[in-house]
Amino acid sequence: MRNRFRQRLWLRNGDPSPLGWIVASISLVLPVVGLVLCLVGGVRAIHGDADGWTWIGIGVAAIALDILIDFAWAHPGVSASDQPHLNRRTDQLAGRMAIVAEPISGGRGKVRIGDTLWAAEGPDIPAGTVVRIAAANATVLLVAVDPPAGDRGPEQP
Numbered sequence: 001m002r003n004r005f006r007q008r009l010w011l012r013n014g015d016p017s018p019l020g021w022i023v024a025s026i027s028l029v030l031p032v033v034g035l036v037l038c039l040v041g042g043v044r045a046i047h048g049d050a051d052g053w054t055w056i057g058i059g060v061a062a063i064a065l066d067i068l069i070d071f072a073w074a075h076p077g078v079s080a081s082d083q084p085h086l087n088r089r090t091d092q093l094a095g096r097m098a099i100v101a102e103p104i105s106g107g108r109g110k111v112r113i114g115d116t117l118w119a120a121e122g123p124d125i126p127a128g129t130v131v132r133i134a135a136a137n138a139t140v141l142l143v144a145v146d147p148p149a150g151d152r153g154p155e156q157p
Contacts, residue, residue, distance in 0.1 A: 125143070
């Protein structure tokens with residue numbers, strides 16, 4: 001069901017569908033309408049009109065509906081990113097090559113990628129060795145030494 005809902009709100013190229021634009025427009029208007037209804041209801045309730053509480057209830061319901069739409073719209077299943085590692089810099093580095101700047105001894109050291117030094121974990125490796133970034137754990141890169149081209153064994157098709 002989640003995929004059907006996503007397909008109705010978004011086109012294949014990532015732009016919102018007409019239904020998506022309608023839902024977004026409603027979500028922009030609902031808080032203003034809800035606030036106005038609450039204010040009108042409050043004024044009526046202050047002047048002794050019992051219907052004022054009904055207006056306040058409808059206003060609160062409009063604001064609650066807007067919050068529900070906003071949470072549904074922001075759900076990762078509905079608005080999945082085409083760049084999942086956009087704000088995860090260390091995840092973007094996986095697979096890249098780096099140079100060991102400070103020797104990795106006791107499992108910890110530093111590698112240089114471009115002009116930045118990163119904390120690294122891996123086997124004991126001397127400075128100047130080229131390593132591959134295998135993965136990342138928060139801001140610490142997990143490195144591995146690629147074997148030389150002649151030591152890789154038979155080529156796999």
